[in-house]
Amino acid sequence: MTRAGNAQAAQTVQFATSDGTATLAGSDYTNTSGTLTFNQGDTTKTFTVQTANDAIFENDETFDVTLSNATGGATIGTAVATGTITNNDAAPSFAMATPASPKAGC
DSSP: OBOOSOOSSOEEEEEEEEESSSOTTTTSBOOOEEEEEEOTTOOBOOOOOOBOOOSOOOOOEEEEEEEEOOOTTOOOSOOEEEEEEOOOSOOOOOOOOOOOOOOTTO
8 A cells, every 4th residue: 555645644544355256255365454554754554465275276366455534634546456366276187098908819
């Protein structure tokens, strides 16, 4: 999260995650919300969205982060951003079994 412009005042902004193609019901990530406090001179803050590590192969999935309720005279430039959960599981594969050779005399 970055703050642009005059960074001389203390300001806060709230954030919250929501489903994109990732879903909480499928345990793709943990819903996260909170308040980021920018003290005088701060221009960058971070927060973590915990993702689930499963053994299910699936496409990359997304979640949204929404900013709201900025204080201290701040405004919100971009209110919604999208995060991507990159799949880290091996894709399933299929192969034909090699047929056995016929036995002599059969």
